[in-house]
Amino acid sequence: MNDIQDQRRNFLKTSVGVAAVAVAPGMLLFNVAHSKSEAVSSDVRWGMLIDTANCAEGCKDCVTACNKENGLSGGLAPTDSQWIRKIEIKDVSAGRSFALPMMCQHCEEPPCVDVCPTGASFKRADGIVLVDKHRCIGCRYCMMACPYKARSFVHEPLHNQNPDVPRGKGTVESCTMCVHRIDAGKQPACAEACPNKSILFGNLNDPASEIAKKLRTVASVQVRSDLGLNPGIHYQGM
Amino acid sequence: MSTPSSLDSKYVSLQFKNRLFYMLLAAGGLVVLAALYAVHMMESHGHIITGMNNQIVWGMPHVFAIFLIVAASGVLNVASIGSVFGKAIYKARAPLASLLSIAMLSGGLAVLMLDLGRPDRFMLPAIDFNPTSVFAWNVVLYSGMFGLVIAYLWTMMEKRMNVFTKTVGIAVFAWRFVLTTGTGLIFAFLTARQAYGSAILPPMFIVLSFAWGMAVFHMVQTVMYAWNNTELDPAILDRKKHLLGIFVMASLYMVVVYHMTNLYFAHRMGFERFILLDGGIYPALFWWGYVVLGNIVPLALIYMPALGRKKCAVAASLAIVLGGFAFLYVFIIGGQAYPLDIFPGYQVSSTFGDGQIASYTPSIYEILLGFGGLAIAFIITTVSVRVLNFMPHDKPYIAD
Secondary structure, X not given: OHHHHHHHHHHHHHHHHHHHHXXXXXXXXXXXXXXXXXXXXXOOOEEEEEEOOOOOOOOOHHHHHHHHHHOOOOOOOOOOOOOEEEEEEEEOOOOEEEEEEEEOOOOOOOHXXXXXXXXXXXXXXXXXXXXXXXXXXXXXXXXXXXXXXXXXXXXXXXXXXXXXXXXXXXXXXXXXXXXXXXXXXXXXXXXXXXXXXXXXXXXXXXXXXXXXXHHHHOOEEOOOHHXXXXXXXXXEOO | OOXXXXXHHHHHHHHHHHHHHHHHHHHHHHHHHHHHHHHHHHHHHOHHHOOOOOOOOOOXXXXXXXXXXXXXXXXXXXXXXXXXXXXXXXXXXXXXXXXXXXXXXXXXXHHXXXXXXXXXHOOHHHHOOOOOOXXXXXXXXXXXXXXXXXXXXXXXXXXXXXXXXXXXXXXXXHXXXXXXXXHHHHHHOOOOOOOOOOOOHHHHHHHHXXXXXXXXXXXXXXXXXXXXXXXXOHHHHHHHHHHHHHHHHHHHHHXXXXXXXXXXXXXXXXXXXXXXXXXXXXXXXXXXXXXXXXXXXXXXXXXXXOOXXXXXXXXXXXXXXXXXXXXXXXXXXXXXXXXXXXXXXXXXXXXXXXXXXXXXXXXXXXXXXXXXXXXXXXXXXXXXXXXXXXXXXXXXXXXX
């Protein structure tokens, strides 16, 4: 009888040990992956205020930082992905010229989300517009619908991807506002890389945030505000 | 009574036709195989081997697919005039019209699905249905159309079901209007693009579908009559030809109104100038391909049949189809080639084609895929007309 109890006890001990050995690396990897346990909340709306007066013509530091962070090739062929680009703008009648970075504007009413047949294009509760790579069928309707031409289609097989930023051949992608960095409490790569601090990132819903305060005091515009999409990206000095 | 020699010649002709049928089928099969090869290449290399890019996101496959889908809806006009409006000569042609509709819808949808970046996920829109997406609505509209047209064919071809023909015919009539509205809405909902975002697009596509569908119907019917050594009653031919002429004029009217409204808006003048005047291939295709070949030539052939009525009607139909392709090329590809106006009133440039006309050269893979869609429609039609009785059976013609 005691023998049987000992055997049972040993069996249980071994089982618990094996289970611990099996689960521990997974737990460790879960932490390594920086996954956030709590869900994002609509109390937050992430956005940016871009000061075009400070954005130097010819400077591409934000573009370079984005490419590096997200594992993009940086190629400029019409089939290459460009999540952020610098647009040189000229007011022909006044003769003034300036430049600004253009990327997904993370609209409150995103047309890409409306038109997506599978719901692969979606908006997180905190306002970040993303593409679920496992649901995207590659129909490109969102690219047709985006008023900012902010989306790219992956035209070629991909190699050496950044594990934090999964991409997929045959699917559509765009600026994620560096969601993996935001979830880890960091700034988007472009905002961090700008040498003139022209990209101010923050919570538009928090009246005490620097971005909300600045939006109250300076004149800013949303690109194609006539479309009524309420983008999360604001531009100052246009 | 037939003499032995005439029986012999009939037998030889039958044997020849039998061989010809299999040869045509094999040719269609080869085209489908070539299209599948193109799909395989696009799957393994990615869309980089097509002419499409991040500026021209929809290309040649979409021209073929949309033509086939729009014509699939329009060809049902023949059936509707028969079953909804009770015209006998159209009633006799309703089964063939329904067959052509199913065949073209299959071809068009196959092209659309095989062009997807992830064709393996083509079932996802049905599973993860997004109710705000007009693409997702179209999934329902296309599958519903298949179901309804098959049911319609059943009610027509099975005598016991004949009592339901009118009811199902009315349902098909309504459904195809909604379906083509859905196709037009794909573009009408693109508010930011100068070429699209107009409420006139759905009705324009409906009227275009009448002309394209009727033209395809007429071509197929002519081949079937020739194959069976039968003559179409000239009175019937005249009636259908004139209806085709009216459809052509109506569709041209819709296209004119679409461009005229754009021309009236100062902010769309640049786009219209590009499409109608200085956009290179696009104005050339619009004026020569669509206006001249797709409208003026067929109208001339219909109303001034110098070559004889039969030949002229077929030539007009072919010209309408070719004009339709030219129109869609300009509409779909030209519409994307003109730069998106993100900063109205400003001159812009970037590394991503802002402010520049996008260039597009279709690759052989896209063209093969498009022809694959036509071949699928061809195979479904040829096999069906051989195994089932789709030949129109006219009673002596009395105007109704």
